[in-house]
Amino acid sequence: MSLVLSVNAGSSSLKIALFRAFPENKDEPVKLLLTCSISNISTPPAEFSYKVQNGSTKQEELNDIHDHESGFSHFLDCLDAEEGVNREDITHVCHRVVHGGDYSDPVLINDEAYTHIERLSDLAPLHNGAALAVIKICLSKSKFHHAKSITFFDTAFHRSIPPHISSYAIDQKDAKSRGLKKYGFHGLSYSFILRSVADFLQKPASSLNLIVLHLGSGASACCIRQGQSLDTSMGLTPLHGLPGATRSGAIDPSLIFHYTNKAGRMSHDEGSAVHLHVTQAEHILNTEAGWKALAGTTDFGVITQKREEDPEGAGLAFDLFVDRVLNYVGSYHLKLGAQVDALVFSGGIGEHSEELRAVLAERIACLGYASISAERNAAVQGAEDIVLDVGVPEATGPRLLVCRTNEEVCSFIFLSTR
Ligand SMILES: Nc1ncnc2c1ncn2[C@@H]1O[C@H](COP(=O)(O)OP(=O)(O)O)[C@@H](O)[C@H]1O
Ligand SMILES: CC(=O)OP(=O)(O)O
Numbered sequence: 001m002s003l004v005l006s007v008n009a010g011s012s013s014l015k016i017a018l019f020r021a022f023p024e025n026k027d028e029p030v031k032l033l034l035t036c037s038i039s040n041i042s043t044p045p046a047e048f049s050y051k052v053q054n055g056s057t058k059q060e061e062l063n064d065i066h067d068h069e070s071g072f073s074h075f076l077d078c079l080d081a082e083e084g085v086n087r088e089d090i091t092h093v094c095h096r097v098v099h100g101g102d103y104s105d106p107v108l109i110n111d112e113a114y115t116h117i118e119r120l121s122d123l124a125p126l127h128n129g130a131a132l133a134v135i136k137i138c139l140s141k142s143k144f145h146h147a148k149s150i151t152f153f154d155t156a157f158h159r160s161i162p163p164h165i166s167s168y169a170i171d172q173k174d175a176k177s178r179g180l181k182k183y184g185f186h187g188l189s190y191s192f193i194l195r196s197v198a199d200f201l202q203k204p205a206s207s208l209n210l211i212v213l214h215l216g217s218g219a220s221a222c223c224i225r226q227g228q229s230l231d232t233s234m235g236l237t238p239l240h241g242l243p244g245a246t247r248s249g250a251i252d253p254s255l256i257f258h259y260t261n262k263a264g265r266m267s268h269d270e271g272s273a274v275h276l277h278v279t280q281a282e283h284i285l286n287t288e289a290g291w292k293a294l295a296g297t298t299d300f301g302v303i304t305q306k307r308e309e310d311p312e313g314a315g316l317a318f319d320l321f322v323d324r325v326l327n328y329v330g331s332y333h334l335k336l337g338a339q340v341d342a343l344v345f346s347g348g349i350g351e352h353s354e355e356l357r358a359v360l361a362e363r364i365a366c367l368g369y370a371s372i373s374a375e376r377n378a379a380v381q382g383a384e385d386i387v388l389d390v391g392v393p394e395a396t397g398p399r400l401l402v403c404r405t406n407e408e409v410c411s412f413i414f415l416s417t418r
């Protein structure tokens with residue numbers, strides 16, 4: 001018997017799952033033992049939830065968790081108090097690492113891989129550093145005696161994007177020497193969704209054309225053709241594409257050069273302009289923009305509730321998000337030659353916002369997509385299924401699905417099928 005820990009360091013969350021595997025007996029089913037989820041990780045109080053399968057659940061707000069490292073340490077304290085679980089039995093720790101550059105396969109962490117991921121931290125400032133902080137704890141012999149740490153990269157799923165889509169229209173010699181191209185992210189989520197939707201539709205994954213919306217604190221869209229990523233909305237970094245909890249998403253790149261910390265003033269406004277260093281502008285666009293800037297909250301649930309009473313804040317944020325999502329659905333529909341099996345909603349917002357699903361479904365109905373069923377849409381919240389159809393039962397055209405994504409399981413499945 002061996003225990004496998006899977007860790008997903010998201011921008012606002014840390015999600016962890018512990019599995020029991022039987023490497024010596026392939027017929028013995030793998031068992032999920034417990035899960036832990038810490039959200040609002042950098043805006044205390046963090047929400048800590050810890051659930052033992054068929055056992056106890058702990059849910060609390062904690063002020064002493066302020067980053068991924070303190071969150072993971074708190075999880076380990078809970079794990080140590082768990083009867084029947086011995087940390088010594090953990091043989092593998094799977095880590096989701098958002099930016100893997102040109103790595104196409106999972107990597108066993110050694111000094112070289114660690115340094116490589118560290119170097120890529122500038123390209124995923126909200127993510128790679130957080131994952132490395134957790135990896136560092138797992139590499140410490142006092143914490144994990146025999147465990148191997150393996151990294152699974154979000155970027156790997158998008159290696160199939162062809163050059164005319166992944167290249168930027170800049171000098172290709174510079175672009176190639178400096179690795180400046182679209183990498184794309186949320187790849188573990190997209191590969192879990194592809195596998196789950198294929199099971200649900202009972203079709204081979206390699207035959208599916210999907211438009212998938214992973215809408216969470218970081219939000220992206222992916223165009224999947226014949227089971228492979230053809231395009232995705234994030235780019236060189238996870239900042240591009242759709243706006244998120246604290247990220248601006250796509251902007252005119254020139255905005256950076258006109259941006260001052262006295263919002264609205266242009267650089268030619270002599271005397272009053274406050275010049276920001278480019279890296280400060282990048283920091284603001286990553287951490288002070290998105291819902292936080294528009295509506296004063298990072299919670300899309302609150303935005304949804306307040307959109308009528310606060311049209312200039314929450315209302316603007318909601319409508320702007322709908323507009324940006326439509327940009328991608330429309331263009332991906334064309335890239336797939338209108339041959340789409342399903343549009344899939346996922347991520348914290350996609351899985352929980354009945355309202356956003358309803359508004360988006362209404363807007364894309366003109367392309368022949370299934371009409372949304374109000375009843376099925378409302379029933380998503382209480383359901384346990386991984387994939388749900390929210391279209392009306394007699395619908396024709398591309399299906400409307402919701403998939404509860406699971407990036408922790410995805411890396412584990414990869415490990416267990418090798
Ligand atoms: N009921 C809800 N309605 C709308 N949005 C929600 C709801 N519940 C959670 N969310 C959104 O989901 C986000 C978290 O998404 P998730 O994919 O779990 O995050 P992360 O990107 O950190 O992995 C929250 O910040 C919140 O905006
Ligand atoms: C890539 C990314 O934005 O990830 P997350 O949504 O987990 O922050």
Ligand SMILES: [Mg+2]
Binds near residue numbers: 011217218
């Ligand atoms: Mg996430």
